[in-house]
Amino acid sequence: MRNGACVALLAWALPRLGLRWEGYRRVRRQVCKRIGRRMRALALSGPAAYRARLEAEPGEWLTLDRLCFITISRFYRDRAVFDFLRDRLLPDLGRRARAEERAAVRAWCAGAANGEEPYSLRLAWDLAVAARVPGLDFEVVATDADDGLLVRARQGLYAAGSLKELPPTWHARAFAREDHRFRLDPRFRAGVSFLCQDLREEAPAGPFDLVLCRNLAFTYFAEAGQRAALARIAAVLHPGGALVVGQRERLPAESGFRPLVPGLGIFGPAPAGAAPG
Numbered sequence: 001m002r003n004g005a006c007v008a009l010l011a012w013a014l015p016r017l018g019l020r021w022e023g024y025r026r027v028r029r030q031v032c033k034r035i036g037r038r039m040r041a042l043a044l045s046g047p048a049a050y051r052a053r054l055e056a057e058p059g060e061w062l063t064l065d066r067l068c069f070i071t072i073s074r075f076y077r078d079r080a081v082f083d084f085l086r087d088r089l090l091p092d093l094g095r096r097a098r099a100e101e102r103a104a105v106r107a108w109c110a111g112a113a114n115g116e117e118p119y120s121l122r123l124a125w126d127l128a129v130a131a132r133v134p135g136l137d138f139e140v141v142a143t144d145a146d147d148g149l150l151v152r153a154r155q156g157l158y159a160a161g162s163l164k165e166l167p168p169t170w171h172a173r174a175f176a177r178e179d180h181r182f183r184l185d186p187r188f189r190a191g192v193s194f195l196c197q198d199l200r201e202e203a204p205a206g207p208f209d210l211v212l213c214r215n216l217a218f219t220y221f222a223e224a225g226q227r228a229a230l231a232r233i234a235a236v237l238h239p240g241g242a243l244v245v246g247q248r249e250r251l252p253a254e255s256g257f258r259p260l261v262p263g264l265g266i267f268g269p270a271p272a273g274a275a276p277g
Contacts, residue, residue: 001039001047006032009047013054015222017065018200027070036066064239069146070220073113075120075158076165078214078247080263085210086124089242089266092195093209096135096240104137108208108236110199110229111216112142116162118192119184121212123170128189141208145198153194156184199229206236211243214265218249226252234269236277243267 011021024031039050054060057261076082090105097105105125109118120142125138144150159181163171175182195204199217217229233243233255243257246263251257257267 001032001035001127003032003046004027006035009035009051012051013064014068017061018222018225019068019220020222023221024068024070027072030070031068035064038063038067040216043176060152061208066146068220069147070215071113071146072215073116074162074165075116075123076167077116077120079165081247081266082120082124083245084261084264085121085244086128089210090121090125090129091132093241093252094136096127097136097209100135102136104139104206105210106139106141106206107210107212108204108206109140109142110203110211110233112144112153112194113146114148114158114162115142115150115156115192115194116158117212117214118194119188120166121210122188122190122192123166123174127170127173137191139193141193141195141204143195143197143199143204145200147195147196150194150196154189156186157181158184196242199232200225203232203236207238207241208236209238209241211237211241213243213245215246215249218245218251222254230255230257232239237269239269 005026010024010031014021025027035050038047040126042053043049043087054064067258093105107121109121112118121140122138130138142153157178163182174185174188176185199205200221211233213229213233217226221229230251237243243259245251245267247263247265249265251267256270260266260268
């Protein structure tokens with residue numbers, strides 16, 4: 001399928017799915033390849049024929065929606081963000097939990113894909129934070145709308161390219177080589193649970209001290225979907241907690257959150273009476 005024809009199809013279809021064409025501009029080739037395979041499977045002649053099928057068969061929209069899932073992920077992706085989580089934010093959240101006499105710090109990763117992000121949090125806690133706040137458990141709930149991805153996430157088996165940003169000492173301590181891939185030690189998978197959930201419809205039970213929603217809602221969702229997702233996040237976020245979004249992402253106006261660390265996409269709930277961010 002030619003680029004221009006695919007762009008026209010996406011510009012027409014994405015708003016009907018509650019998604020933003022602007023968010024897909026850089027990843028359109030991934031989605032266009034999937035749509036091309038789908039059209040061939042249906043023996044359709046081109047984008048016009050696929051559009052006609054969408055208009056004639058409402059159930060095809062669900063298939064198209066799944067073709068638009070973006071699954072780019074790596075361990076420790078955006079190193080400066082994870083360095084800050086490791087060195088400052090997670091220890092601070094741990095100290096607050098201890099002061100409040102809670103047994104655990106809880107985190108939620110929305111859009112967990114193959115599990116690299118939630119496992120990166122687990123590694124950061126176990127290998128760099130736990131000794132600084134002894135006696136606390138660390139629980140991670142990871143959600144994604146694609147159950148097939150979560151099956152792979154639970155296996156904890158990764159190609160070398162997924163590990164290239166991970167601190168080398170962590171790589172050596174936490175992974176065992178299996179042929180050309182690397183298996184995460186079960187010790188570092190403990191405390192991470194995976195749920196098949198779509199952020200556009202639901203959120204896991206809180207409260208959470210930390211929510212990571214990076215390169216998902218605030219890149220791909222239309223504004224109404226962004227606000228709905230943000231409301232779900234706010235409803236399960238501890239009053240002293242933090243929300244981490246992608247470094248290039250922006251929250252909707254009057255979001256009810258304020259920047260905590262400019263440039264890293266880290267926000268906290270705006271205090272009552274404060275001007276929202």
